[in-house]
């Protein structure tokens with residue numbers, strides 16, 4: 001019989017109760033922060049009216065992020081072209097259908113993770129320390145070497161790499177249908193922690209010519225991403241991740257699901273958006289670990305769903321609610337022209353865990 005000694009990387013914060021986490025989230029007044037839009041990175045260059053391929057470098061950085069007016073800044077891991085402009089979620093990458101994009105993903109993360117890390121489950125363990133990361137473009141039709149295998153992880157400066165690591169620069173062909181994708185971390189045994197820390201971002205494959213006949217709302221004023229992420233916080237603003245373990249004698253920190261008590265959209269807890277009486281397009285991504293969202297509008301306006309994960313629907317579908325599972329994306333239009341009210345809430349009624357768990361005690365977001 002073997003006896004295996006393990007070193008448990010404990011969270012730096014003491015265990016807290018659900019009531020504590022609900023109280024911290026509940027203390028954050030709703031609709032006080034404007035909804036941000038993440039910076040856009042264009043995955044092509046234009047010359048003489050013709051698009052051509054480019055090579056981007058996108059880093060992963062530790063920085064402080066304000067999730068709410070009244071919450072102290074939170075330490076996060078985020079994507080960006082530099083540490084100053086890196087955001088939670090990361091920049092939105094705009095690719096063109098048929099124009100390949102090369103991205104060199106660089107890990108500038110520090111020696112230690114900001115969240116607990118259970119080494120008793122299969123996990124990337126670098127010999128020289130650091131935080132293993134690897135980027136997966138979710139929904140992308142990509143060559144395997146560019147797909148972000150969980151075993152292709154790497155640490156800062158590629159000092160340590162996983163057994164499937166082959167290259168620092170990934171190639172995204174963008175040969176699939178135009179639509180909505182997202183990129184996120186995928187490191188072995190650490191995906192949940194790295195995403196919770198903030199390694200998430202939206203990716204769009206566009207074909208403006210194909211869309212032109214539909215006259216969809218477009219441009220920075222009428223077309224928004226909503227990247228939803230539930231997070232719980234300690235009073236000092238730091239991210240909470242449960243680390244007591246469902247089976248503490250076997251896996252001291254492993255929890256199969258995470259539910260945050262605050263709903264963040266584009267990196268702000270319960271933000272607001274001022275709009276006009278007209279049609280808008282929203283690309284709604286549920287980047288949460290386990291929480292479903294059953295969304296509706298308090299003024300009863302319907303959603304017109306035009307796209308799902310990665311591509312358009314065959315025809316638009318009008319519906320009063322949309323149920324979005326983790327990692328799903330809905331591309332919707334909302335027409336506020338005839339809104340019966342001046343103010344509308346986007347509400348969530350999905351039980352958590354879905355569908356048999358508790359119903360949110362107040363509509364969230």
Ligand SMILES: [Cu+2]
Pocket residue numbers: 136138184327
């Ligand atoms: Cu994914």
